[in-house]
Amino acid sequence: MDTKKCAHELCSCTVGDNQKYCSQNCEDSVGTTTVGCDCPHTACGGKL
Ligand SMILES: [Zn+2]
Numbered sequence: 001m002d003t004k005k006c007a008h009e010l011c012s013c014t015v016g017d018n019q020k021y022c023s024q025n026c027e028d029s030v031g032t033t034t035v036g037c038d039c040p041h042t043a044c045g046g047k048l
């Protein structure tokens, strides 16, 4: 099985085949300087 990761560099969430980001938060944060992932997933390893 091929598990894809969220395209956000700090995010460790997995996404589906047709998804690039796990959440709108990750998509919105691309191009901005972030110190931690802002997605709503508590299991994410990129949280502050
Ligand atoms: Zn995340």
Ligand SMILES: [Zn+2]
Residues within 6 Å of the ligand: 006, 007, 008, 011, 012, 013, 021, 022, 023, 026, 037, 039
């Ligand atoms: Zn994400």
